[in-house]
Amino acid sequence: GEDVEQSLFLSVREGDSSVINCTYTDSSSTYLYWYKQEPGAGLQLLTYIFSNMDMKQDQRLTVLLNKKDKHLSLRIADTQTGDSAIYFCAESIISGAGSYQLTFGKGTKLSVIP
Amino acid sequence: DGGITQSPKYLFRKEGQNVTLSCEQNLNHDAMYWYRQDPGQGLRLIYYSQIVNDFQKGDIAEGYSVSREKKESFPLTVTSAQKNPTAFYLCASSISGANYEQYFGPGTRLTVT
Numbered sequence: 001g002e003d004v005e006q007s008l009f010l011s012v013r014e015g016d017s018s019v020i021n022c023t024y025t026d027s028s029s030t031y032l033y034w035y036k037q038e039p040g041a042g043l044q045l046l047t048y049i050f051s052n053m054d055m056k057q058d059q060r061l062t063v064l065l066n067k068k069d070k071h072l073s074l075r076i077a078d079t080q081t082g083d084s085a086i087y088f089c090a091e092s093i094i095s096g097a098g099s100y101q102l103t104f105g106k107g108t109k110l111s112v113i114p
Numbered sequence: 115d116g117g118i119t120q121s122p123k124y125l126f127r128k129e130g131q132n133v134t135l136s137c138e139q140n141l142n143h144d145a146m147y148w149y150r151q152d153p154g155q156g157l158r159l160i161y162y163s164q165i166v167n168d169f170q171k172g173d174i175a176e177g178y179s180v181s182r183e184k185k186e187s188f189p190l191t192v193t194s195a196q197k198n199p200t201a202f203y204l205c206a207s208s209i210s211g212a213n214y215e216q217y218f219g220p221g222t223r224l225t226v227t
Contacts, residue, residue, distance in 0.1 A: 008154065033215060042118075042204055042218035043157075088156065099145070099164050101172075102216060106156035 004105035006089055011111045018076040020108045022089030025070060029091040032065065033102065034074045037086045046074070046087075076110075084112045117141065118219035120205050125224045127199075135190045135222045137205035143217070144210035146188035150174060151202040151221075160203075163188055164210045192224065199226045 035043040049056045056063045062075040086107040118139040149157040159172030163182040177196025206216040
């Protein structure tokens with residue numbers, strides 16, 4: 001079955017780097033996503049990586065994918081107080097009906113200390 | 115401005131009443147989804163629809179119903195059969211038929227007492 005796991009909490013000081021880790025189980029995942037959720041709001045797509053890539057960089061965000069270990073990480077450089085939010089890892093899998101679905105982790109709450 | 119709207123933001127109901135949550139999108143997306151979010155539980159898929167007049171059960175469909183009469187709209191009804199309806203409900207949409215990212219609405223917080 002599909003399962004995506006993340007640690008629930010992370011606390012960092014402003015200006016430091018944050019690394020949020022995620023493990024997934026479905027080796028047929030084609031895309032893996034990172035979403036950000038601010039309090040009381042919907043999810044905002046931050047970035048995604050295709051499963052045949054090892055790394056993707058987008059400004060302060062770096063995504064690393066180790067497909068052998070089914071491990072995904074999101075690094076936020078120079079973390080700011082505005083980065084405080086819950087970060088969800090998600091894998092895209094094909095359902096029995098032939099459509100793509102997302103399976104989400106439980107989310108990592110990032111707290112940035114000024 | 116393209117996007118997904120959900121209304122209302124907060125909804126209160128008495129136990130035993132059905133309630134319908136609205137979701138509208140003007141992104142011209144074929145696929146739409148409903149998720150439920152509970153604290154510490156992440157998102158769980160309730161129903162999804164890949165095309166008008168067709169929808170599929172997700173992981174936790176019991177006690178919920180949906181309709182997809184128009185491409186833009188995918189309302190979710192929380193019925194009295196849902197044992198623990200109090201939660202944050204999120205609607206999303208995406209391009210169908212391929213592996214595209216989902217765009218989320220702002221959510222509706224439902225409280226049933």
